[in-house]
Amino acid sequence: MPADLVTVTGASGFIAKHVVLQLLNRGYHVRGTVRSPEKAAHLRADGIDAVQFDGATPGPEVGPALDTASHVILSIAPDEAGDPALRLHRADLDAAGQLQWLCYYSTVGVYGDFDGEWIDETAPLVPRNMRSDRRVLAEQAWRDYAAERGMPLCVLRLAGIYGPGRSSFSKLRAGTARRVIKQGQVFNRIHVADIARVTALAAEQRLDGTFNLADDEPAPPQDVIAHAAQMIGLDVPPDLPIETAEMTPMQRSFYRDNKRVSNRAIKQALGIDLLYPDYRAGLAQILESEQ
Numbered sequence: 229m230p231a232d233l234v235t236v237t238g239a240s241g242f243i244a245k246h247v248v249l250q251l252l253n254r255g256y257h258v259r260g261t262v263r264s265p266e267k268a269a270h271l272r273a274d275g276i277d278a279v280q281f282d283g284a285t286p287g288p289e290v291g292p293a294l295d296t297a298s299h300v301i302l303s304i305a306p307d308e309a310g311d312p313a314l315r316l317h318r319a320d321l322d323a324a325g326q327l328q329w330l331c332y333y334s335t336v337g338v339y340g341d342f343d344g345e346w347i348d349e350t351a352p353l354v355p356r357n358m359r360s361d362r363r364v365l366a367e368q369a370w371r372d373y374a375a376e377r378g379m380p381l382c383v384l385r386l387a388g389i390y391g392p393g394r395s396s397f398s399k400l401r402a403g404t405a406r407r408v409i410k411q412g413q414v415f416n417r418i419h420v421a422d423i424a425r426v427t428a429l430a431a432e433q434r435l436d437g438t439f440n441l442a443d444d445e446p447a448p449p450q451d452v453i454a455h456a457a458q459m460i461g462l463d464v465p466p467d468l469p470i471e472t473a474e475m476t477p478m479q480r481s482f483y484r485d486n487k488r489v490s491n492r493a494i495k496q497a498l499g500i501d502l503l504y505p506d507y508r509a510g511l512a513q514i515l516e517s518e519q
Contacts, residue, residue: 250424283312291320306366342487380436387442391420396456407450419504439494445506
């Protein structure tokens with residue numbers, strides 16, 4: 229039977245919104261933390277219990293939200309001081325007597341660059357930017373905490389996330405899509421519906437361990453843009469060599485890492501195949517959802 233209560237941090241975020249709906253559909257009671265009273269009001273209007281936690285200061289309602297939780301799913305990014313939930317509400321977590329399972333969303337960025345080679349969860353962590361450095365530290369902080377509690381922790385290292393409202397279609401229609409070409413470059417990606425489904429299944433099984441969550445086919449980003457353009461009858465943007473492309477430092481940082489991330493472990497652990505195993509299937513779903 230589903231657990232009585234799952235607390236989801238950052239519940240108004242792109243991933244967490246889909247996770248919350250998946251959990252509700254499976255019969256869980258869900259409570260979410262959000263940054264502002266306005267976002268809390270929106271969640272409550274959808275029938276979801278919401279409490280405010282901005283990640284910078286302790287939220288007075290967070291303790292009661294954790295007190296009766298059997299599962300906690302952590303989707304807030306770490307800052308320079310570490311993971312906000314663990315830093316600001318460790319005592320509340322310690323007092324959560326019904327807590328049975330933790331889930332932390334990390335990123336495949338923790339691996340760094342492998343020159344396009346296939347890697348799995350045994351690969352060394354050589355992050356190449358501050359965002360990924362923080363994720364490595366946050367992962368370990370949660371592992372240490374879970375070990376102290378004797379509690380299963382599922383760390384999901386997510387690839388680039390896309391889904392309805394967040395895809396190549398949006399950029400193409402806005403005229404901002406670019407096909408930046410770097411020889412041999414591939415990106416890993418995952419449809420948000422697969423994140424939600426995997427999270428719910430992991431919660432049911434109290435899955436313990438660290439797992440990559442990417443689709444089956446790492447692909448050059450320019451191929452994804454071209455396929456999406458053809459699907460909606462728009463011109464394919466021209467090739468733009470990375471050497472001459474105008475990019476922000478953050479945009480350019482994504483092209484520093486090149487690897488193919490295996491998802492074999494999570495599929496074997498849960499006994500599943502992905503709903504959207506490649507970008508073509510994922511884009512088809514998004515387009516169908518817009519009809």
